[in-house]
Amino acid sequence: DSVDQRITYSSSDSEFSASTSENEMNSDNSEEFHAGLRSWALKCDIKACHLTELLKFLKLHQRIPSDLPVDSRTFLKTPTTVKLHRESNIEYFQYAVCDQVKKALEKGGFSTNSSALPDVLCLSLNVDGLPVFKSSRCTFWPVLAKLHVEGSPVFPLMLSSGPGKPYDSAFLPILKEVFKEVRRFCQSGFDFSGRHFIVHVVGLPCDAPARAMVR
Secondary structure, three states: OHHHHHHHHHHHHHHHHHHHHHHHHHHHHHHHHHHHHHHHHHHOOOOHHHHHHHHHHHHOOOOOOOOOOOOHHHHOOOOOOOOOEEEOOEEEEEOOHHHHHHHHHHHOOOOOOHHHOOOEEEEEEEEOOEEOOOOOOEEEOOEEEEEOOOOOOOEEEEEEEEEOOOOHHHHHHHHHHHHHHHHHHHHHOEEEOOEEEEEEEEEOOOOHHHHHHHO
16 A cells, blocks of 8 residues: 555556646746747837737647737736926827837847847937927927837837926926936946947937027
8 A cells, every 4th residue: 555655646646746837937938939029019110009900810839838928018017107397388209218128129020039139229319399280279298219229119208298388497407307317327327139339429419499498
């Protein structure tokens, strides 16, 4: 009996070990699948509605990881709430510079091709205003950026809105905070795809009203 028990326990332990290894392997494959599909969606700038339809279709197949969500917002981990800041009569949202630069490089296809990038990346900034509605005085004043790398898109560093053109006294502190973060980012650099990069701001093209504020 003791021999049979030992054999039974050994077999049970073996099955448990095999089951655990299989679960760990499935978990690793699932995470790798999610990461690859998410990178493709961001790099190719796939519309959210199209990605949602693809996720629903993939969910019907048994070989696709069962934990795959059916909505693009859940899959891309899109924030459901955004914390807005307020300065006088201006509301604004400031992005993390490092995150935005990395996303721009991913969309440019450099996640798997970072060797094509120089060690020092050049960055241009832009500040401009645009009306939102003809029947309203509300305007947007974004701070935009562009890496001097082929295929890299324009991306926002800050979005602000307010009635009419922003007053210098209200808008300047917001600009200073954005430029201060850009300066810190340029001084420290960042890591991407196994390499360390330095960023230099090489231009700030603006129209006359915006340039007057930036100065």
